[in-house]
Amino acid sequence: MRSYKILSFSVVILLIAVAFAGAVTVPAAAQSGTIQNRYNAAHTGDYSSVTGAVPSNGQMLWNFTTNGSASTPIVANGVVYVGSNDSYALNATTGTELWNTTVSNPDAPVTGTVNVVAVANGMVYLMGTSQPMYGEPETYGTPFYALNATTGVIAWSYTQSEFLGLCGFSSFTVANGVVYLGGWTYSGTEQFYQGTLYAFNATTGAELWSYSTSGPGTSGYLLGGAAVYNGVVYFVSLGQNFPVSTPFNYLIALNATTGANVWNDTTGSAVPTSPTVANGGVYVGSSDNNVYAFNANNGTELWNYTTGGGVASTPTVANGVVYVGSDKAYAISANNGTELWNYTTGDWVSYSPTVVNGVAYVQSGNYIVYTLNAATGAELWNTTGSLFSVVNGVAYVQSSNDTVYALNATTGAELWNYTTEGWVFSSSAAANGVVYAVSGDELYAIGQSVLTPTSSPAATTASGVTYLFERGSDNSVWYMTWNGSAWSNATSLGGNVTAAPAITSSGSSVYVFATGTDNAVWYKVWNGSAWSPWHSLSGTLATGTSPAATESGSTVYIVAQGANHGVWVRTLTTGWTSLGGVLATDTSPAATSVGSTVYAFGEGTNNGVWYRTLTSGTWHSLGGTLATGTSPAATTSGSTVYVIAEGTNNGLWLRTLTAGWHSVGAPSSGITLSTSPGATSPSSGTLDVYVLSNGLVDQSISTNSGATWGVWTSTGSW
Numbered sequence: 001m002r003s004y005k006i007l008s009f010s011v012v013i014l015l016i017a018v019a020f021a022g023a024v025t026v027p028a029a030a031q032s033g034t035i036q037n038r039y040n041a042a043h044t045g046d047y048s049s050v051t052g053a054v055p056s057n058g059q060m061l062w063n064f065t066t067n068g069s070a071s072t073p074i075v076a077n078g079v080v081y082v083g084s085n086d087s088y089a090l091n092a093t094t095g096t097e098l099w100n101t102t103v104s105n106p107d108a109p110v111t112g113t114v115n116v117v118a119v120a121n122g123m124v125y126l127m128g129t130s131q132p133m134y135g136e137p138e139t140y141g142t143p144f145y146a147l148n149a150t151t152g153v154i155a156w157s158y159t160q161s162e163f164l165g166l167c168g169f170s171s172f173t174v175a176n177g178v179v180y181l182g183g184w185t186y187s188g189t190e191q192f193y194q195g196t197l198y199a200f201n202a203t204t205g206a207e208l209w210s211y212s213t214s215g216p217g218t219s220g221y222l223l224g225g226a227a228v229y230n231g232v233v234y235f236v237s238l239g240q241n242f243p244v245s246t247p248f249n250y251l252i253a254l255n256a257t258t259g260a261n262v263w264n265d266t267t268g269s270a271v272p273t274s275p276t277v278a279n280g281g282v283y284v285g286s287s288d289n290n291v292y293a294f295n296a297n298n299g300t301e302l303w304n305y306t307t308g309g310g311v312a313s314t315p316t317v318a319n320g321v322v323y324v325g326s327d328k329a330y331a332i333s334a335n336n337g338t339e340l341w342n343y344t345t346g347d348w349v350s351y352s353p354t355v356v357n358g359v360a361y362v363q364s365g366n367y368i369v370y371t372l373n374a375a376t377g378a379e380l381w382n383t384t385g386s387l388f389s390v391v392n393g394v395a396y397v398q399s400s401n402d403t404v405y406a407l408n409a410t411t412g413a414e415l416w417n418y419t420t421e422g423w424v425f426s427s428s429a430a431a432n433g434v435v436y437a438v439s440g441d442e443l444y445a446i447g448q449s450v451l452t453p454t455s456s457p458a459a460t461t462a463s464g465v466t467y468l469f470e471r472g473s474d475n476s477v478w479y480m481t482w483n484g485s486a487w488s489n490a491t492s493l494g495g496n497v498t499a500a501p502a503i504t505s506s507g508s509s510v511y512v513f514a515t516g517t518d519n520a521v522w523y524k525v526w527n528g529s530a531w532s533p534w535h536s537l538s539g540t541l542a543t544g545t546s547p548a549a550t551e552s553g554s555t556v557y558i559v560a561q562g563a564n565h566g567v568w569v570r571t572l573t574t575g576w577t578s579l580g581g582v583l584a585t586d587t588s589p590a591a592t593s594v595g596s597t598v599y600a601f602g603e604g605t606n607n608g609v610w611y612r613t614l615t616s617g618t619w620h621s622l623g624g625t626l627a628t629g630t631s632p633a634a635t636t637s638g639s640t641v642y643v644i645a646e647g648t649n650n651g652l653w654l655r656t657l658t659a660g661w662h663s664v665g666a667p668s669s670g671i672t673l674s675t676s677p678g679a680t681s682p683s684s685g686t687l688d689v690y691v692l693s694n695g696l697v698d699q700s701i702s703t704n705s706g707a708t709w710g711v712w713t714s715t716g717s718w
Contacts, residue, residue: 059418059446059447059489059490059491059718060418060444060445060446060491060492061093061095061434061445061446061447062094062095062444062445063095063442063443063444063445064088064090064095064097064442064443065441065442065443066082066084066085066086066088066441066442066443067084067085067086067441068084068085068086068441069084069440069441070082070083070084070438070440070441070442070443071083071084071114071115071116071438072115072116072428072429072438073116073428073429073436073438073443074116074118074119074124074429075092075429075431075432075436076119076149077119077149078091078092078093079091079092079098079149080092080429080436080443080445081116081119081124081149082116082436082438082443083114083115083116083126084114084441085102085114086100086101086102086103086114087100087101087103087114087116087124087126087147087152088100089124089149089152090443092431092432092434092436092445095443095445098152099151099152100152101147101152101153101154103126103128103143103145103147103154103157114126114127114128114145115127115128117172118172118174119149120174120202121174121177121202121203122148122149122150122203123146123147123148123149123155123202123203124146124147124148124149124152125144125145125146125147125172125174125179126144126145126146126147127143127144127145127172128143128144128145143157143158143159144157144158144159144172144181145157146179146202146203146205155203155204155205156200156204156205157205158181158198158200158205172225173225173226173227173228173233174202175228175256176228176256177201177202177203178199178200178201178202178208178256179199179200179201179202180197180198180199180225180226180228180233180235181197181198181200182195182196182197182198182225182226182235195212195213195237195238196210196211196212196213197210197211197213197226197233197235197254197259198210199233199256199259208259209258209259210259211252211254211259211261213237213250213252225274226274227274227275227276227277227282228256229277229278229296230296231255231256231257232253232254232255232256232262232296233253233254233255233256234251234252234253234275234277234282234296235251235252235254235274235275236250236251236252236273236274236275236284237250237252238250250264250265250266251264251265251266251275251282251284251292251294251299252264253282253296253299262299263298263299264299265294265299265300265301273285273311273312273313273314273315273352274314275314276314276315276316276317276322277296278317278334279317279320279334280295280296280297281293281294281295281296281302281317281334282294282295282296283315283317283322283334284315285311285312285313285314285315285324285326286310286311287310287311287312288310289306289307289308289309289310289311289326290304290305290306290307290311291304291305291307291311291315291322291324291330291332291337292304293322293334293337302337303336303337304337305330305332305337305338305339307324307326307327307328307330308326308327308328309326309327309348310326311324311325311326312325312326312350313325313326313349313350313351313352313353314352315352316352316353316354316355316360317334318355318374319355319374320333320334320335321333321334321340321374322334323353323355323360323374324352324353325348325349325350325351325352325353325362325363326348326349327348327349328342328343328344328345328349329342329343329345329349329353329360329362329370329372329377330342331360331374331377340375340377341376341377342377343362343370343372343377343379345362345364345366345368345370346364346366346368347364347365347366347368348364348365349362349363349364349365350365351363354387354390355374356390356409358373358374358375359371359372359373359374359380359390359409360372360373360374360377361387361390361395363386363387367384367385367386367400368382368383368384368385369382369383369384369385369386369387369395369397370382371395371409371412380410380411380412381411381412382412383397383405383407383412384399385397385398385399385400385405386398386399388428388429388430389428389429389430389435390409391430393408393409393410394406394407394408394409394415395407395408395409395412396428396430396435398428398437401419402419402420402439403417403418403419403420404417404418404420404428404435404437404446405417406435416489418435418437418444418446418489420437420439420442420444433447434446434447435447452472452473452718453470453471453472453473453478453692453718454470454471454472454473455470455471455499455500455501455546455675455692456500456546456588456631456633456675456676456677456678456692457469457470457500457675457677457678457690457691457692458470458500458501458502458503458512458678459503459678459679459680459688459690460503460504460505460510460680461505461680461681461682461683462505462506462507462508462509462510463507463508463528464484464682465481465482465483466481466482466680466682466688467479467480467481467503467505467510468480468481468482468487468678468690468715469501469503469512470500470501470692470718471497471499471500471501471514472492472718474492475495475496475497475498476492476493476494476495476496476497477492477493477494477495477497477501477512477514477524478490478491478492478493478718479491479493479512480715480716480718482715487715487716490718493512493524493531494534495514495516495522495524495534496516496517497514497515497516497517497522498515498516498517498519498543498544499514499515499544499545499546499588500514500546500588500675500676501513501514501546502514502546502547502548502549502558503549504549504550504551504556505551506551506554506556507554508527508528509525509526509527509528510525510526511523511524511525511526511549511551511556512524512526513537513547513549513558514546514547515541515545515546515547516536519539519540519541519543519563520536520537520538520539520540520541521536521537521538521539521541521547521558521560522534522535522536522537523535523537523558523572537558537570537572538575538576539560539562539568539570539576540562540563541560541561541562541563542561542562542563542565542583542585542586543563544586545560545561545586545587545588546560546588546631547559547560547588547589548560548588548589548590548591548600548601549591550591550592550593550598550599551593552593552595552596552597552598553596555571555572556571556572557569557570557571557591557593557598557614558570558571558572559579559589559590559591559600560588560589561583561587561588561589561602562576562578565582565583565585566578566579566580566581566582566583567579567580567581567583567589567600567602569598569600569614579600579612579614580617580619581602581604581610581612581619582604582605583602583603583604583605584602584603584604584605584607584628584629586629587602587603587629587630587631588602588631588676589601589602589631590602590631590632590633590634590643591634592634592635592636592641593636594636594639594640594641595639597613597614597615598613598614599611599612599613599634599641600612600613600614601622601632601634601643602631602632603626603630603631603632603645604621607625607626607628608621608622608623608624608625608626609621609622609623609624609626609632609643609645610622611643611657622643622655622657622661623660623661624645624647624653624655624661625647625648626645626646626647626648627646627647627648627650630645630646630675630676631645631676632644632645632676633645633676633677633678633679633689634679635679635680635681635687636681637681637683637684637685637686637687638681638684638685640656641656641657642654642655642656642679642681642687643655643656643657644677644679644687644689645676645677646673646676646677647663650673651663651664652664652673652677652689652691673691673692673693674692674693675691675692677689677690677691678690678691690715
């Protein structure tokens, strides 16, 4: 465990998501290896059967930079697929790039983000965006690609020779080895738009059939995607007849194998959504304010229900109830169209509700997620942001403040949050206990860390916040902060370091130093809002040792054991200078300051503690006998310098420059020191002492000048 000790001296599955308008979470078992919009090919939007691994605890596992704005990721079979200017496949655990593919079509050159829309049949399906070629306004559209999911090789692609509008993400559906694409083409000769549904072999791309909804004298479009249920494909077409300009709005059912018309019916106005099919009914929302239910077998209208405004979201059907958004959120009996309840939100509801285990999640236009009892409509809680996943009792929400939040799905209480370096504008995904969030060109994997601290802890306090640093089992530098009531999640600063980090602060700035694989000193700076890159301070440290750091008069001093085992010092702007002395092999110095006086400490070859100031030329003995291979820690509280070290009895010992060593006792039961201690003074008269024990860092509290240790408390998992 990890422990820290304060001494007071009188004086811390597989899932996919689509911006709440559709999918939330989809495990492989529930989808038979198919990941797509609104959970399944019938577009029900009911995610109650979704399960997953232990939820993320909000720690960044890795991040990956794409070559442009990244799209919503999809996670399947241990791989993260994400689009940008290119398409990428990454190892979901490590973030290692498996492949990247540039898609291109001379008839429809891809000029924007490539969207990964589904993973199925061993394929990754992509939609690109393109712009008109100069002088050839009709030779552009939305190209579609199928890539081998393992290699990234393009298996097949499709773009119609004239304008093809594959109308957004929801126009794609894959079921039973068939890809259904809804689009429209423009005939420059006859000047009409032709709405067409295409069926392709999902593996080879061979066109199986197509069905057009318009022709000469009419102009039609396909908006929204096809739903597939019991061997029938259901989709919506809208348009108008010419020259009278009479509008038409069709709900069409086709044989999924042959494309033959099974039935079609009309609604009172445009249907800008996908149909939902469940329990023998087909449900659509219309801009005429109505929700319609049709018999799935013959197209007979079963009922319609009038809301207070146009219905622009695909209905969700769960447990015999139709949930839909309009001027309010509505729950309607799927059997007879009777209103069960309605709920007034702060703005229009243009996104599809999502239902998980008896809870309806409703997204309003004012960027608030309302969580309602699905049976009664009673509000449970609400929060600002956009919901993208609910799994294992955790609701994941992304916000415009660059942050991803994990909330208790029952109470809305925050479990953790993670702030990226920019607006999280594409929908995130969650899979197997890891959240994959997109911010600009960055993809973040946020999950349950399996990191183990491996070095002596280092701590400092800046602007009332305590910073605790460790080298992790991945050899990078990690840190946590204590805000006075709780420790934050651990955050990686990267790097590839060989020993414990060192830390100091100056005003609101925090400086972290570490030994690189070149045995030179490297550092990063927190300026109060962001971390700098790593910078080299050169030098050659004794192998396996760490630098020490302190601040005096706004100048940062770095102290280190050189390759000659002597002690050296430098600032951020001046070079290395020898302080003499000979330190024990495999030990590191310590440093602190009082006013303008800077002190350097180290374990001598006699295993005692020695010190000197920068201005004096003499080393002075503080006596004591340290455990072999350990190093002292030093900090200042008020105007008193304290030195803490591990004795040969595996206990901690404390002294000042003027008072001798006294034991503060062996650590309590179960705490075994495995590295040297670290220390800081968050306020005058208080010391925080940290030790690494059993792979974690612990802290303990004492209130009588360090004579007796208190109970050790873990800082939590890294």
